[in-house]
Amino acid sequence: MEDWEHGGFGLYIHWPFCQAKCPYCDFNSHVVAHVDQKAWENAYLSEIERIGAETSGRVLRSVFFGGGTPSLMDPDVVDAVISKVRATWPLANDVEITLEANPTSVEAGRFRGYHDAGVNRVSMGIQALNDADLKALGRLHSTAEALQAFDIARNTFDRVSFDLIYARQEQSVEAWQAELKQALSMAIDHLSLYQLTIEGGTAFGDRYTAGKLRGLPDDDGAADMYAVTQQVCGDAGLLGYEVSNHAWPGSESIHNKIYWQYGDYAGIGPGAHGRLTLDGQRFATETPLAPMRWLAQVSRTGNGEAGRMALRDEDQMAEFLLMGLRLVDGVSLDRFPKLLSIPYINKINDLCDIGVVAFDGRQLRATDEGRPILNAILRKLLEG
Template identity: 40%
Template sequence: MTPTPAPFGPHFGFGLYVHWPYCTRICPYCDFNVYAAKDRDSGPLVEAIAADVHAHRPRMPDHGALDTIYFGGGTPALLRPDEMGTILLAAAEAFGIKRGAEITLEANPNDVLRADLVGLQRAGVTRLSIGVQSLRDASLAFLGRDHDAVSAAEAVSRALKVFPSVSIDLIYARPGQSPASWEMELKDALALGAPHLSLYELTFEPKTPFGLAVGRGDIKPMEDDAQADLYELTQSVTQAAGMPAYEVSNHAASPQHQSRHNLIYWRGGDWIGVGPGAHGRITVGGSRYASEAERRPEPYIANIQALQNGWGNAAKLTELEISRELLAMGLRAGEGIDLRRIETVAGAPLAKDKIDVFVEKGWAEMQGAELRLTPAGRLLADAITAALSP
């Protein structure tokens, strides 16, 4: 008799996330773990990240080859192809990289315009994620970006000539943005031809320059109802263009262009997090661990050199924490989640009466044990998750 697979773990996907923390310019809305690049020597951090990948292997003896690798940041496109190759070689030596693995690199438009794209492809990169953020020069200036709309379009065009899978990020729900102006900008973005869009509403995190400006009254965020209207408009425009949402903020022209790395997060798979401040989720011996590397680059490098281990003492997650995370992440994706997985971890059934109400209101759909949110329900994803959480 075949044993029932565990409700979480590498059989739902196994990835590597590499955090490169340096940026030539730090945007006023950014709440990520980033630092000014200046004239830093990248060599020591590259070596530390490669050593960190190797250091994970002894703790994960049963994990097979990697399905995906994602270079995020920060601005990982600041890495040279040979530096990226050093990290990929470490991944191949420590775990192996599956044939046809997705290897994504985040880049800004100006990075794409000056980068050796063919060299990056030869190093192993298969997919570019370009931080366009807007196709309007005034908005780009407001967002603190160092490119204009023309260079953004040129970057996407150049990337598509080398990489068959290209994603572009856009930020909407900006102060004063009208539905008509967003609709036109979104259609302009769709016309660029990238087969994947990540569309995010502007958020004002407290400690960012934007968050502080809101606190002073210098910036007034868009009202929630107006943001919801723009979200619904976004779904309508992208659906009509053949780019439906497969997750709350992500759209793809076909399943082959969906972010396989992000699907690991939403499906409850495993991923290693390396680089300053990187997070990971690792399943070992039936238990699930949350890792977080040292945030600042210099201590991170020192920690690797001293301990040969970037994830330190990873925290073992409780059954309640695991089940809540599986539910929250699973409901973000259009494919939904098998509730039996959550109930197995939590040791108790979810509230069927609440699920019935959500289905009746048109916010969710049940097919067997699979629960998924409808487009209308995705607007309420956080509230529905909170209501159903064990």
């Protein structure tokens, strides 16, 4: 069995269009006046056929429509893509097909069409549960619209997740705790809870550099919010299985676990990345960022990739640790025996001595104390 099969095989499809660009967002998303949905459908189908020929016979465990705002896609486009996927790969019995959605009333009305097309999980970008913070985050929906869309989703799909952002401007620990308890009261089975990060090249990044993004919590305040997140979700039974993700047992995201468990995934669409193991060699794939450039390239050449790079063993080990240590269960170093060599073991023992990782001779994981400083742990493991 090739190594990637420990993590499984998934498909990511990127829809790059949004109604508006959120000021904190550094994803590859674009606001345009018109989208030729049929042209995008044809490009997706062409790419699925191309990648399917390289990965014939693999069991596909998940499909993820990400963005951008995939809930701006016509349900007929989603139906055509899923039909093509079913004709291209054998699907796992519990295949997860997720679509990201924004909770506006118009998009919520599309949910039945997505369900009928085969989507069985929706991930909603709610981000906040009060109107003032939604406005500050550049969101187009109100709290009332979010709650209404969530109710429609819960009545349409077996599985629903939604995102919230914390460590927002002027947000207190007490306010975040109350908001989190409100989210947990909504019969939710999965939450993605992200600390607000200020990225260069975003509107928030520009404001922060200019000293105009005020009211952000300091490091201690953000750490307190992280600790409250773990406690409140844990008390409610929504376990933190990854740094930013909480779920009832059995409701974890299959697709995201493919990333974190270092499986293979194909990336289709502008700016989509992939990891594919072909003939024993693992490759990193990428695509052009500009939507119309990607669309034209697929139409002209039948191949939407901008490049494909063979990954060295050292690259793979670094990615394996970067992704896998985000999981509460950590990683088995048996997958890369070089990680059990003396130089790595010495670093691991040093980290064990200060209580930020635990290691039983095979399985390495970050402790509760280590998870908030995971980047520092990774720097220590990967230095030199």
